[in-house]
Amino acid sequence: MFRYIGLLSLAITSLSFSQDCNFTLLGELSDFHDGTPIVSATIYIKENDRYITSDFDGKFKIENLCKGPxxxxxxxxxxxxxxxYVNITGDTFKAITLEHHIEELGEVSVTGNSTKQETNTAQKAVIEVNEIEAFSSGSLADITRTISGVSTLNTGNNIVKPIIHGLHSSxxxxxxxxxxxxDQEWGLEHAPTVDVNALQEITLVKGASALAYSGDAIGGAIVLRPIKAYNRDTLVGKTIAVYDSNNRGYTVSSSLFKSYKEGWFFGGQGTYRRFGDSKAPDYVLSNTGLDFKAFSLQSGYRSFEESFNVYYSYVDNEIGILSSAHIGGIDQFIESIESGQPSTIQGFTYDIKDPRQRIRHHLVKAEYERRFSNLGKLSIQYDYQSNQRQEFDRRRGDFRGVPSIDLLLQTHGLQTKFLFDSNSNVKVQAGIQSxxxxNFADPATGVFRLIPDFQRFDIGTFVTSEWKLDNGYLLEGAIRYDFNHIDAQKIYREFRWEERGYDQDFADIVVDENIAPGQLLTNPVYDFHNISVAIGAKKRIDKHEFALNYSLSNRAPNPSELFSDGLHQSVARIEVGNLxxxxxxxNQLSATYTYQNSRFKVxxxxxxxxxxNYIFIAPTELGIRIIGQAGAFLEYEFLGTDALIYGVDLNLDYLLSERLSIKNSTAFIIGEDLKNNEALIDMPPLxxxxxxxxxxxxWNSLAVGLTSDFFAMQNNFPNYNFLYTVPSTGEEVLVDVSTPPQAYxxxxxxxxxxxxxxxxxxxxxxxxxxNILNTSYRNYLNRLRFFADEVGRNFQVQLKFNY
Known part of the structure; x- marks a missing residue:
């Protein structure tokens, strides 16, 4: 028995020694993008436990291999x-591609303070996560205002939207x-519905690269990148807690992300913010509280050849409107201007009463990307948004607690684009977006609808390109075509229809002349065809850099500008659109000059x-209008003119020593109404x-800073003042709605x-x-400046725990 076992063991041993192990694997490594060889790559052979490297041609050879994996x-x-994994059955050749630009797996790669460049020849600015976290209890516009040339348009202290070189909203x-x-950004008092704590980076994009996002971004595109999972097996998170003394507000935000080395990832983030009434230096700003809730979830898979992700975010924001801004008519408005302080001053409270806004925003996105060897990257994306905006006024009886404006805007988006980047000196991106x-304006409000029901369809196609020339020049170019279709169902009151001469010019759009007593139903339909073009060039000479950009952009009027008609109580005025x-x-021309050495940058x-055809809103010639028992209100209308806007941004950075630095940013802008030969309204001051x-x-990464902000008085402004006869006294008074406040x-x-x-x-x-000195001041670009001062001194404590 033992003899047979021994013979069998000998046979097996002899068979193993006779196995053919003379096979060779020849491998070739190349860049997935452009096919160039990957030189000096390290190849670890697990079965042999040894390392080899690729040669100058990206090739490697492994000899004396046996059959098997x-x-x-x-x-x-x-x-x-x-x-x-290679299955060796004989002499074998294996071509292997590697992603040699791994930073492109995400839209941005952050290492220290470095960021991937979004645009090369146009003006741009990047705000990174450390700067964003300093504004955890603030708004998107508060953060972007740190960029030279960016201002803010305010409605009180909690509704803030960015202005870029004098342009805002749509x-x-x-x-x-x-x-x-x-998110119905057309409204001057509609701020972006964004949780800044969910962001990794904010980039202001202009020029050719902006056309990849939209053709109507005349002012620019603000690109927000959310917190991304790492490209390795890890679990990371952070929690930020902030307390603000002025409004006794608190903010708590946490995020947690898990990623696996195989490429799978998932994560979530949430923020809760609660503010009470803010305080000016001399009084409480009653009913200026805020209740903000937001969270986001994301999951997906990412590798260098393909990736997909699903993203969802929700924001629920309730904002109090300054009580004294809710006036009963022009008499109270005049009284507010003359008194110099709010008509309503109450004790501090966290309660949010009418007037107020509540905005709920859902966003869902699904995206798939695929890379093709020696060609580029294809991406396909679908997204859906639901934005409900409710504005509440002080109402009585059956309508108490019912919003006076209730708009539901639902948006479906589909886009695909392809980035050709196989040639390192030429990059081309082409895409189509639809x-x-x-929009549904709920008639249950019982109020004449300010914005009507409408459907809108947009489709656009674009091509952007970038060339690196041998002589050191960098060129960019882009072209885009957009088609916009708007189909609205709009009810007009007969007096307004005839007053504006629409009965002569737009009689063909009337659908029903007797929809209700004194009202008629219309069906305005608009089609717009828009071409946008941008070109730019940049040249670097030693420590000097020069860039020049030209862009042609077109923007169709938005539904608010076309169809607004009625009392907008949240800003205490009547707004009238213009068909x-x-x-x-x-047509915009811009230049950039940069000089930089080891200590100084300008x-x-x-x-x-x-x-x-620049569109703006301004007081009508009449100035006021009386609405039944509601009283007399300021009346504003949308107008068109030809405008010229020009200015300069200046940035200086100087490193005084290894640890001490000084920075300055200055912005100067002029806006001219060419048709009326006067200044444009709402232009930022110096x-x-x-x-x-x-x-x-x-010293434990100690950082200490002191910042000085100076705002000059705006001396270039149009005169929309008008005379008003007070009914109770018969006195004729000048209503000053134009003069800007003093410098501060x-x-x-x-x-x-x-x-x-x-x-x-x-x-x-x-x-x-x-506001260390607790200065009393009023901001020209705050639409509630007529009623109260700005917020006074605020002490803020922030704790950030990274884990």
């Missing part, structure tokens, strides 16, 4: 490590995680923008910001320190003071 792990600087688009935000919108408005056409950005900052990493100067302080709690956990403590 072979596992190779390939790594290279700036490449994603890749594991390849002329400035917001891209949230690749989705154009549709969007369908349905005669055409599309805006903007950046100068002059620009000039000619906009034909403003300058200077910050002195001390940093010492050896503010000082702010900020500090932070970081300490390690555990091996991989840190705690950052921040302390800051806004």
């Amino acid at each position: 072979l596992t190779l792990t390939i790594s290279h600087i700036a490449c994603e490590t890749k594991t390849v 002329r400035v688009i917001t891209m949230q995680n690749g989705v154009r935000m549709q 969007q369908y919108q349905d 005669r408005l055409g599309k805006e056409t903007a 950046l100068v950005e002059p620009y000039i923008n000619r906009i034909d 403003n300058t910001r200077t910050t002195i900052q001390y940093q010492n990493k050896e 100067h503010l000082l702010h302080f900020n500090s932070s320190i970081e300490t390690k709690l555990f091996k991989k956990n840190t705690l950052e403590i921040g302390f800051s003071i806004q």
Whole structure:
């Protein structure tokens, strides 16, 4: 028995030694994008436990292999490590591609303070996560205002939207995680519905690259990138808690993300913010509280060849409107101007009463990307948004608690684009984008609808390109075509229809002349065809850099500009649209000069923008209108003119020592109404910001800074003042709705320190003071400046725990 076992063992041993192990594997490594060889890559052979490297041609050879499986792990600087399985059945050749631009797996790669460049020849600015976190209790516009040339348009202290070179609302688009935000941004008191704590980076994009997002972004595109999962097996998170003394407000935000080395990831983030009434230096700003809730979820798979992700976000924001801004008529408005203080001053409270706004916004996005060897990347995206805006006024009886405006805007978007990037010196991106919108104005409000029901369809196609020339020049170019279709169901009151001469010019759009007593139903339909073009060039000479850009942009009027008609109680005025408005056409020329050495950097950005059919809102010639028992109200209308906007942005950075630096940003802008030979309304005044900052990493990353903000008085403004006869006295008074407030100067302080709690956990403590001197002032670009001063001194404490 033992003899047979021995013979069998000998036979098996002899068979194994006779196995053919003379096979050779020849491999070739190349860049997935352009096919260039990957030189000096490291190849680990698991079965043999040894390493080899690729040669100058990207090739490698493994000899004396036996039949069977072979596992190779390939790594290279700036490449994603890749594991390849090869079944050896004889002499074998294996071509292997690597992603040699791993930073492109995400839309942005952040290492320290570096970011992927969004545009090369046009004006741009990037705000990174550390700066964003300093504004955890603030708004998107509060953050972007730190960029030279960007101001804010305010409705009180909690509704803030960005102004870029004098342009705002529909002329400035917001891209949230690749989705154009549709949150009824046309309203001057409609701020972007965004949770800043969900963001990793904010980029202001202009020029050729902006045409990949939209053709009507005359002011620019604000690109928001959410917190991204890492490209490795890890679990990371952070929690930020903030307390503000002025409004006794608190903000808590947490995020947690898990990713796996195989490429799968998922994560979530949430924020809760609660403010009570803010306080001016001399009084409480009654009913200025805020109740903000938001969360987002994302999941997907990511590799260098293909990826997909699903994203969902929800924002529920309730905002109190300053009580004294809710006036019963022009008499109270005059009284507010003359008294210099709010007509209603009550004690502090967290309660939010009428008037108020409530906005609920859902966003869903699904995206798929696929890379093709030696060609580029294809991406396909679908997104859906639901935005419900409710505005509540002080109402009595059966309508108590019923909103006076209740709008539901639903938007479906579908887009596909292809990036050709196989040639490192030439990049071309082409795409097509479509969007369908349905707006429903709920008639259950019992109020004549300010904005009507409408459907809107948009489709656009674009091509952008970038060339790197041998002589050191960088060129960019883009062209885009957009088609916009608007189909509305609008009810007009007969007196308004005839007063504006619509009965002569638009009789063909009347559907029903007796929809209700004194009212008629119309069906205005608009089609717009828009062409946009942008070209730019940049040249670097030693420490000097020069860039020049030209862009042609077109923007169709939005539904608010066309169809508004009625009392807008949240801003205490009547707003009237204009069916005669055409599309805006903007021709903009801008230049950038940069000088930088090891200690000093200066950046100068002059620009000039000619906009034909520029649309704006201003008081009517009548000035006021009486509405039944509600009283007399200011009346504003949308108008068109030809405008010229020009200015310059200046940025200076100087490193005084290794730890001490000083920065200054200054913006100057002029807006001219060419048809009426007067200044444009709502142009930002001259403003300058200077910050002195001390940093010492050896002292627990201590940072201390002092900031000075100066805003000059706006001396270039149109005169829309009018005379009004007070019914009770018969006295004729001048109603001043035009004169800007005086210049003002503010000082702010900020500090932070970081300490390690555990091996991989840190705690950052921040302390800051806004408006150190508790200065009383009024902001020309705050639409409630007639009723109250701005917010006074605020002490802020922030805790950030990284884990």
